Each structure stands twice: as C-alpha cells, then as structure tokens.
Amino acid sequence: MKFIVLAGGSGTRLWPMSRKNFPKQFLKFSISKHDEHESFFQKTIKRICCYPDADIFIVTNEKHKFYVINQLEELANKLTNKPKIEIVIEPVSKNTAPAIALAIRYAIEKGISQDEIFFVCPSDHLIKPDEKFIEFIKASEECAKKETIVTFGIKPTRPETGYGYIKVKSQPAEFGNFYKVEKFVEKPDFDNAKRYIKEGNYYWNSGMFTFKVNTIIEDFKKYTPQLGELFEKSYDEALKEFQNLSDISIDYAIMEKTEKGMLLPLDIFWSDIGSWESLYDVLDKDPTGNAIVGDCVNIETNGSLIIGNKRFITTLGIQDMVVVETEDALLIAKKGECQKVKDIVKILSEKALPQVEEHVTVYRPWGSYTLLEKGLRYKIKRISVKPGETLSLQMHHHRSEHWVVVKGTAKVKIGDREQFVHENESVYVPKSTLHRLENPGKIPLEIIEVQVGEYVEEDDIKRVEDVYGRQDI
Template sequence: MILPVIMAGGSGSRLWPLSRQQFPKQFLTLFGHDSMLQNTANRLQGVEHAPAMVICNEAHRFAVAEQFRVNNIANSGIILEPVGRNTAPAIALAALTALSRGDDPLLLVLAADHVIKDEAAFCRSVAQATDLALQNKLVTFGIVPTAPETGYGYIKRGQALAVSSADADSQSADIGFEVAEFVEKPQLATAKQYVESGQYYWNSGMFLFKASRYIEELARFSPDILAACENALKQTHYDADFIRIDQTIFETCPDDSIDYAVMEKTDQAVVVPMDCGWSDVGSWSALWEVSDKDEYGNACRGDVININTRNSLVHATDKLVTTIGLDDVVIVETKDAILVAKQSEVQQVKQIVEQLKDENRSEWQHHREVYRPWGKYDSIDNGGRFQVKRITVKPGAKLSVQMHHHRAEHWIVVSGTAKVTNGDKEILLTENQSTYIPVGVIHALENPGKLPLELIEVQSGSYLGEDDIVRFEDRYGRIDIKEPGSC
C-alpha cells in the first residue's frame, strides 16, 4: 500500500504579500477553489493509497487540520516538527512512525505547494515507479524539462531500467533510469546544454520508496539523523490528529536534505520521468507562467479591470484593482499590503520580507485577517492605545479561558449568540448587546449556536501585544504555547 507523506513546511516569503510566515503558500488558493495543500491531497484520487500523513510545524497545525476537515480528507496523522530540520529528518519521522504501526508501506513523498496540471500523467508515473520501489529502489521523480531553468536542480539519467510488458513476456518497456548524477542549480548556458542533451530532468523533490528501505539507507549514510529521530519519537505525544515529538532531542538532529543525506550517496537511486505540467511555483513570475491567461497574456484573479495591459499577473484579494498601459508586471493586493514589481525582479521580494523583519513589522509574519482553530479575526483598525478586531467564532467553538495584564476589552455582538464568561458571571449576548471586560479579569468567549458568531472587539490599554495572554484552559492544547495572534 502507498502511504502519501505530504511535506507542508514553508517560510512564506517567495509569494509575499499573499503568503506569510504564519500562512505560507501551501495554504493559498491560487487555482480554482482549493488550496495547494488540498489540491495535493485531491490529486491522489487516481492512486490507490492509505490516508495521507502530513508533516508541518507547530504554528501551521490548525491550518492543516482545518483544510483537511473542510474537504472531508482523511489523514494518517499530522506530525509536528518542533523545529525545522529539512527533508531527510522529516521523512525519517514519517517512515519510523509508519513502521511503528506494524506496516512497511511505500512512502510517496510529496511537497504540499507544487502545481501539477496533468494529474493523470502524475498518477501514471507513480504507477510506473511502484514496481521499482517494490524492488527496494529509492525512486525520485524527474520532471521532463520544458526550458533551461536555472532555478531548479537537475538529475542526469544513467542506464535504462526495464520490466516485462504485461501484454507480452518477450517485450519490455523502460520505466526508469539509474541516477547518474545529481546536479546543483546551473548557469543558463549549462542549463541549455542539459535540456538539449535529453539526458537531464528537473529535480522535483518527490520520491517513492519502502519505509524500511529508506531507514536502511539513512542508517548507512546518515546514522546521526536516524538516531536523533528515533530518540525524539520515543517521547511521542498524541493530541487528536497531531503527533508531537520531543523538541529538546529533535533540536540535536542535523539539518540536511534527503538528496544530500541519502539520494546522492546510495547506489539504489533511480529516476522515473514525469511529464505532467509541474511547477514548484517558486515566484510570482512562475505562477504567471502556469496560470490561465486572457488574450493579452494577463493572468488575473479577483476584481480586476485592465486597459492596454499585457503579459502581467494581477491578483486582487479585497479591493478592485485597475491597471492602464502596463506590460510584464506583477500586482498583488491584500488587506494590508500591495506588491508592484517587474516580472524579472520578483525574486527580490525576499529582500522586502527581510526588511519587514528588520523593522519589526507584522506584515512579514501574518495577514490582517488571521485564521484560528475556533474561527478567525480581522484587525480592522489600531492606534497607540487601542485596537479594533472583527471576530468570527464557528458554531460550537470556544476561545481559551484567559486573562490580560495590560488591556481591557469591549465586545459588541453583530450577529449570532455569544456565551461570555466575565469574571464570576456567565451571560448570553445577542445582536447589538455588549459587555466590558476590565484589565486582569478572567474571561472566555463561546458560540453555543448553530450559526457563526460575529462580534466587534475594542481593545484599549498600555500594551496590546498578543503575548499578553495568560491561558487557564484551552480546547486546542495551547496552555503553554505562545503564538502571535493566537487568542
């Protein structure tokens, strides 16, 4: 049986301002109605598989769980990395977890933020790779290149591998190749030579192999990684779908990719070609390339009006965006930031993110509208000693029982019913009713109804930071966790 392992980490810098540290690109809806994470899970429908296992960091756990829940996607567990240690340890955690359950599945390792246009071709390549994986090979999928890209690593193929045809025992068909060499991102002239030779593929970062086989090769070439992962898993704690491992032990694990730790060293690496309209969407210009375009070469999403604009990407989130006489540009609008750039310069968006960090601004880390396990909030206004939020609480959900040292809060219900704990009082509030919570008073907010609860929260005080929260009770396991904007 194939066990998909979806790698859902990310820093949220390459597609800023739409992606942020707390909401990186795998959670974005860039095509159709589903996010990139949801699309990754959906394309597995053409493959016989067990429910996917997901690996993400602590801060993104609720976003992963919620996106699976709303699409009714089952999972085999969500492994939480307390710190990032790259792909080799992450895959080791998945393999060891699967083996601890008494299974030895084929792990289909996928990134949560890739675009694949031809899902049937993707499934065919996975099916071809299955035979090789069952023969204890470590399969990597090589993307058939369409251009001399300098932003991807390359894989050079070696001797062809054949299996007997199902139709005729005397016939054989090439299903893959031995890996001759992994190559780092090349200069343009070298990339052109690679593509013209027909012997190189883009390195997709997707893999298929037995869980036990990966562990064997990891023990052979990177035993320190394996030891750290095994020890960290000895302190595993289960919290609903979440699988928590020991942070102190995992922090000692070396930071290394699967390519460096295993694939470049093993003699069992093989590459299966995949020609499926793949992109890792590593920049806004890459998104423009794989997006549907109008007759003028524009890729637009949201409320957009263009006049004499060509070959551009315009993404409107919250407002009407209009353009006149532009060519080869990227415009991305969100509630709290706007990016305008030449397509050829969009890689420098990382410099903007770094500057936002240096200036201690919030826009690199999270959106104005922030999603939480209980719902969401939108910071609609703020000043020196006040902040105004619009809060939406899902039916049956409850925020933590908490207290603030430096701020008071005034809640006004816009729609729905609020069950409020305010000190030693418990009250029900409906539309147009309100309550005031003084500094230092223990309080909680719950939606006991069947419809979303909408309310306006006005905070006032000497300090309004989200770290001024003392939690006494929480349904979502956040008693000892400090998260920006967590409420």
C-alpha cells in the same frame, strides 16, 4: 501504499500573499475557470485520494496544524475515496530529511511494516491530470519494491535557474522506463541551465520520492547516522531528540549519496509555483495576455499578472508587470525579477515588520480574527468563532476589551459570571480578569472587539485553560 505529504514549509517566494505563518501551500487559487477555488495543499490531498486505499501522513508544525485541519474539513465532502489521514507534528521546523524520518518513525509506531512502500511529496505543487499522475506513482511503486529509491524528474522546457537538476545515466534494461541517477545538481546559472537542456540527460528535481521503508532506513543509518538513530528510539523519544537534529534536506541527506537512486520522467504538467511568473504561466489569460484575479480595470495593459484582494485596481499602459495587492501590502515588480522577492522579505525581516509573519486575517483553531485598525493604545478586531468552538480561558494585564456581537450568539464568562450575549448587545472585559468566549450556536459567531490599554500586542495573554493544548503566546 502510504503517502507522506510535507506541509510544514514557510516559503515566502509568493510574498505578499505567502507569509511565514501562512505559506504558499495554503493559498487558494482558481487556476482556470473550470478549476475549484482550493489551496495547493487541498489539491495535493485530492490528487492522492485518486489512489485507491491511500493512507496519508501529513507532516506539519504547530503553527500550521490548524490550517491543515481546517482545510481538511473543507475537503471532507468532496472526497470520493475517504483515506485514513494522520497528522504528524514537528516539535520545531527542520528540513525535509528530519520531517520524512519522523513521519516514518510515527508510521512504524502505528504498526506499519518495514516492507511498506511510501510516496513522499510536497504540498505546494501543481500537477495534472491527476489520473495520469497516479499511474506514474503505481509504476514507481513496482520499482521501489526492487530496493531502489525512486525520484521523479521533469523534462526541462526552458533554461530555468530556480530549480535543482538531476543528471541521469542510461536506462538499465531491467528497470524499463527508469534511469539510474548519476548526480543531483544545485540551482545553476543561466549558461549552465542552457547546457543542461542541450545535453538532454538532465531533469528538473520535483522533490518527490517513492521507497520501501527498510530501504530508506538503511540509507539513513548509512549516510546520516543522527537521523538513522531515530529508528532505534520510540516515537516519543524521537520527538524529544528532534530539536537537536541537523537542518538538512532529503537530497543532501540521502539522494546525493545513495547508490539506489532511480529517476522516472514525468510526462505530465508539473509546476512548483515557485514565483509569481510561474503562477502567471498557469493562470488563464485574457486576449491581451493578462492574468487577472480580483476586481480590476486595465487599459493598454499587456502580458501582466494582476491580483487584487480588497481594493479596486486599475492599470494604464503597463506591460509585463506583476501587481499583487493584499490588505496590508502591495508588490509591484517587472516580470523576470520576481525571484528577488526573497530579498524584499529579507529586508522586511531585518526590520521586524509584521507583514513577514502574518496576514491581517489570522487563523486560530477556533476560527479567525481580522485586524481592522490599530493606533496608539487601541486595536480593533473582527473575530469569527466557528459553531461549537471556544477560545481559551485567559486574561490580559495591559488591556481591557469591549465586545459587540454582530452575528450569532456568544456565551461569555467574565470572572465568576457567565452570560449569553446576542446580536447588537455588548459586554466589557476589565484588565487582569479571567474571561472566555464561546459559540454555543449553529452559525458562525462574529464580534467586534475593541482593545484599549498601554500595550495591545498579541503576547499579552495568559492562558489558564485551553481545549487545543496551546501554550501562552
């Protein structure tokens, strides 16, 4: 069986921790004291690896590619089963239907049979236990062999307005525990959500699917001919056409129209962690009902979610609140109101504030950098370069740079000169001078970079050579 993992989303419902360029799937949480400190993406990959002989196709975009690679590297020694993993890069971010179609086209190019069964899932859901979930996937595989498209439904436990719903018909005898899908329903208001629970034949839409390749291609061609045409092209031609495709979900493109839809109820724990309240629900609580992450002292505080990062947090006399602190932003909200976080993100986007796009720490294929301070005509960063990695050969027209090595050994090229720089040594990089930083050692290289100039933004960079194939930013 083949698996498609969708890891290109840019959700911001968990802002300020989730950002456009560092979305929810890459956030790391220990859900309980027995849970490993892993991202939702990493948990998804580990879950799939419980399936024997799984081949995984991860769909993401260029901005998230190196998060995927780094987090896969972190997982490498934890996986008992070693699946074959391939990364499919979307030329531009679209929606789930184009992403799934592109992954299937890539798989066919790699020799996958059109009789092969695929399972598709997001990379930001929490599901447990893994072993029981795998049994549901195996059951869906057998159903998909009968030319059906299987989706997975979650029995509602409350009148949730943040989820889409699926209405089902009675169970056809030949399909056992599977229901025939009647229709997909958009996120309802509270009254309709209560009615769905009372009627009993509505399920939360989990966004997961199982199908045979030729079955889904047939429906792509029937219901969304633009996407269906991708399967008449080579993969390279599909990449060129991708930017012209409609931004459409697999629900709109196929599932709301197909006559092949079957639903398998999932009798296990599932959450898409779509809000701070839903994260609170799954975290361990102290005796007063608080879910605490980080260094906090709380007095007369009850039923609250408090997440700290660098700062020491204290609370006094609050109840049913959400407090989330990052290095550059602080969210304080009343529980029950966190679906409106998207409104905050919209306002920040309209003001073009950096807290929407990036964290203070930004990851690159060679490592990461953290903004320590920024002022008029200067910026100070801490740069970490992984062993054996190298930055691009580049230059800046508007700033000079001063590098101080605080850990490891740097190999530095400035103009025509190459040299090694050790701990507590420094070098100066003049404006408009080609330069490159490399870590030739076996431990991470850390330097403090001081930029000075009339313009110190990230787009003042001219790349001449780059081993990672990046363009100028």
